[in-house]
Amino acid sequence: MSQLADLTIHQPFRGVLQKAGGRFRATKLDFDVDIYDSACGLIVQQINQYLQAKQKIIVVIKELAGFFKPCIWQRWLEIPDKFLFTIREPHIQYMSWLSAMTDKVFQGEGKFQENRDFVISKAQITETSILSAEWEGTTISCNQVAWNSLVNDFYQIKKEISSIRNTTKKIAILDLVLFRYKPKIVFENILAKLCLESKINLTYLSKIDSNVWDIRDKNRPMVRKANNSNTIHPLTTEEVVNLNVFPIKSQQHIKELIPLYLDLLFAPEQAYLPSLAELETTELIAANPFLACAVALFHLKNQAQVNNWFQTIAKSKPIKIDNFQSSLEIANNYWA
Secondary structure (H helix, E strand, O other), rough: OOOHEEEEEEEEEHHHHHHHHOOOOOOOOOOHHHHHHHHHHHHHHHHHHHOOOOOOEEEEEEOOHOHHHHHHHHHHHHOOOEEEEEEEOOHHHHHHHHHHHHHOOOOOOHHHHHHHHHHHOOHHOOOOOOOOOOOOOHHHHHHHHHHHHHHHHHHHHHHHOOHHHHHOEEEEEEEEEEEHHHHHHHHOOOHHHOOOOOOHHHHHOOOOOOOEEOOOOOHHHHHHHHHOOOOOOOHHHHHHOOOOHHHHHHHHHHHHHHHHHHHHOOOOOOOOOOHHHHHOOHHHOOOOOOHHHHHHOOOOOOOHHHHHHHHOOOOOOOHHHHHHHHHHHHHHHHHH
16 A cells, blocks of 8 residues: 555554553553644654645555544544555454464564464463553453454444545455455455555565654564565465364454454455355465355355355365354354
């Protein structure tokens, strides 16, 4: 998205929160007004610098603003013109979150995040660990709060946009797994839903020459990765995660996330949902059986038909649908 923009700002609100000492800072005002105003001031400052050379610019801001109370989020809704929500299938999303929190709890300085065996071996400790002042609660409770906020913010924006006549504000949802499955189609659909024009060639992404600005450090791993990225990594079967690898509390947490995820996955604002014919290429089935079967269930509305469909297509793949049965039962109940 940075290639569309004159300026890309990475997580200004969270950056200010970290620099100010986290959620338990002594100078905290009600509803994080201090964080909101400080970060907005930084955004305006950066925009003004770019407006010295151009009359009109496009700004992309990456920010999980879910830690704002509704009254603060309502102020933010008045500013942007386009809203893009990103979601990720809960098994993979929680594994990623658990990996980051395991690295934080065991002070791995980034090296533990890539070691899935280590993360799983420490999951029972990590899932109930009290985190630093940047978060409030445990690994599981913080992740649940983030999902609840994501859903609430999405529907608040939908309601806001629907209440305004002739508005230019647009909203879209990007599923990150489906994006990597069909990047060109998904990206084109996102731009169409947001009414943006682009000539970006996703096959040959160019580096963006430090276009991402971050209040904390331009050399932070996330920022450095964004600035140096020149490709979209395709899905691989090594990323398959099933419910059974997690401890009981994490399993229950993921089960609670699945309905929230499906609400957003199947929303009309979703950029792309594969047809049954597209799913039958087996690529997505091998890389993420739960998501493939959830989408098939969306089309077929019947678990038995989905099981038959899966067994027919996946005969040559070493993926057992039984590993995802308990997760798919929740998806099946979603349509009941």
